[in-house]
Amino acid sequence: MCVALPGKVVKLEKDIALVDFNGNLVKARSGFVDVKPGDHVLVHAGCILQKVSESENDEMAEIMKELGAF
Amino acid sequence: MNLNDVKEFLARYDGPEMNIMEVCGSHTAAIAKYGIPGLLSPKIHLISGPGCPVCVTPSAYVDRLIDLALTPHMCVVTFGDLMRVPGSGKSLSIVKGEGARVEMVYSPADVFEMAEKEPETTFVFAAVGFETTAPVYALVLDQIVRNDIKNVKLLTALKTMPAVIDHLCANGAPIQGYIAPGHVSVVTGSNVFAPLAEKYSIPFGVSGFKGAEMLIAICGIVKAYGCGKVMNFYPSVVTAEGNTAAQQMVSRYFEPAEAAWRGMGMIPGSGLILREEFSEFDMGSRDLAEDVKINKGCCCDRVLMGKLRPYECPLFGRVCTPLNPQGACMVSTEGSCFSYFANKRRD
Numbered sequence: 001m002c003v004a005l006p007g008k009v010v011k012l013e014k015d016i017a018l019v020d021f022n023g024n025l026v027k028a029r030s031g032f033v034d035v036k037p038g039d040h041v042l043v044h045a046g047c048i049l050q051k052v053s054e055s056e057n058d059e060m061a062e063i064m065k066e067l068g069a070f
Numbered sequence: 071m072n073l074n075d076v077k078e079f080l081a082r083y084d085g086p087e088m089n090i091m092e093v094c095g096s097h098t099a100a101i102a103k104y105g106i107p108g109l110l111s112p113k114i115h116l117i118s119g120p121g122c123p124v125c126v127t128p129s130a131y132v133d134r135l136i137d138l139a140l141t142p143h144m145c146v147v148t149f150g151d152l153m154r155v156p157g158s159g160k161s162l163s164i165v166k167g168e169g170a171r172v173e174m175v176y177s178p179a180d181v182f183e184m185a186e187k188e189p190e191t192t193f194v195f196a197a198v199g200f201e202t203t204a205p206v207y208a209l210v211l212d213q214i215v216r217n218d219i220k221n222v223k224l225l226t227a228l229k230t231m232p233a234v235i236d237h238l239c240a241n242g243a244p245i246q247g248y249i250a251p252g253h254v255s256v257v258t259g260s261n262v263f264a265p266l267a268e269k270y271s272i273p274f275g276v277s278g279f280k281g282a283e284m285l286i287a288i289c290g291i292v293k294a295y296g297c298g299k300v301m302n303f304y305p306s307v308v309t310a311e312g313n314t315a316a317q318q319m320v321s322r323y324f325e326p327a328e329a330a331w332r333g334m335g336m337i338p339g340s341g342l343i344l345r346e347e348f349s350e351f352d353m354g355s356r357d358l359a360e361d362v363k364i365n366k367g368c369c370c371d372r373v374l375m376g377k378l379r380p381y382e383c384p385l386f387g388r389v390c391t392p393l394n395p396q397g398a399c400m401v402s403t404e405g406s407c408f409s410y411f412a413n414k415r416r417d
């Protein structure tokens with residue numbers, strides 16, 4: 001029930017964002033996060049919970065490095 | 071390390087035996103989907119925890135929803151998962167079939183649309199969930215209050231994670247590491263688990279929901295055996311502090327409270343209820359603690375605490391199946407018993 005899905009903001013009108021999930025366009029409230037078109041976001045129950053960081057791959061690479069050293 | 075090293079490490083691990091609990095029901099479902107148990111050494115065991123909000127909602131709450139749905143000019147609105155959960159007798163889906171008014175929605179916006187179209191009907195939102203969903207209900211409240219909407223109310227059974235994990239640790243759950251819930255952590259931040267990690271000297275790893283993400287998190291947790299630390303393996307969306315705007319919105323409308331967990335009883339500080347000043351929007355959530363087992367043999371309590379595997383319950387697969395669930399863990403697709411049954415898991 002805590003499932004949240006990543007999508008991309010294509011349009012924003014006040015606090016309602018139109019989010020693209022693999023071609024499906026869905027409206028989501030942006031109440032807690034400042035977003036703009038083009039942002040990747042995580043949506044849960046019709047609500048944007050967070051922006052997805054653009055440096056995801058670098059961050060995972062750093063984690064793997066630390067795991068190796070641990 | 072690369073992913074292959076992680077897989078090799080996990081397959082060949084020969085250190086102390088480890089039980090790792092995935093608290094979140096979505097992790098339970100993902101673990102089965104990606105066949106993770108089959109990739110782990112026999113010394114690493116994954117145990118499902120109490121993180122399916124539907125499974126831990128007490129029967130009195132479902133009974134109250136049913137009463138409301140049967141009341142003229144009332145409509146119960148839910149995100150769906152709750153439909154088939156048995157109360158002390160029937161479920162919402164059964165009474166809907168008998169004429170009660172129950173509607174499933176995908177987002178809170180749907181509720182306001184319905185409420186506008188039917189001003190003479192009171193729409194009661196079944197607000198069930200963890201920290202991930204609490205901000206969504208806080209936004210609903212915010213809209214109700216700001217726009218002075220009279221016909222949308224909440225019946226809440228909101229739960230929070232740290233207190234229930236504390237309860238498990240304090241009551242002898244045989245767990246040496248936790249896969250911390252990823253989407254709860256998006257809101258709360260990973261730091262919320264730090265006091266527990268330190269108190270019990272147990273590692274917590276926040277994980278995403280893809281197979282590779284979970285393997286990396288499990289690897290980190292195993293390597294941190296005995297260390298009381300929190301590791302964030304889901305940095306694309308989880309930060310140490312979480313979403314503070316969402317946290318503030320939640321605390322504007324809700325306050326921590328003792329909460330009833332199905333099969334586990336009352337756990338102090340493990341829930342959220344509407345603040346006193348907003349009680350006019352509440353349909354009587356405060357006193358819904360009673361819990362009736364529909365089948366005395368159901369072992370959900372011990373399953374939720376990690377003390378029993380679902381298939382060790384004598385009713386599992388015989389009397390209790392997803393088509394004829396005897397306990398809430400067999401109802402939700404994120405319930406431990408459902409997941410073990412649907413995926414024929416025996417690990």
Ligand code: SF4
Pocket residue numbers: 365367368369370371373380383384385386387390391395396397398399400407
């Ligand atoms: S198998 Fe059914 S009866 Fe047994 S613990 Fe799970 S839900 Fe309860």
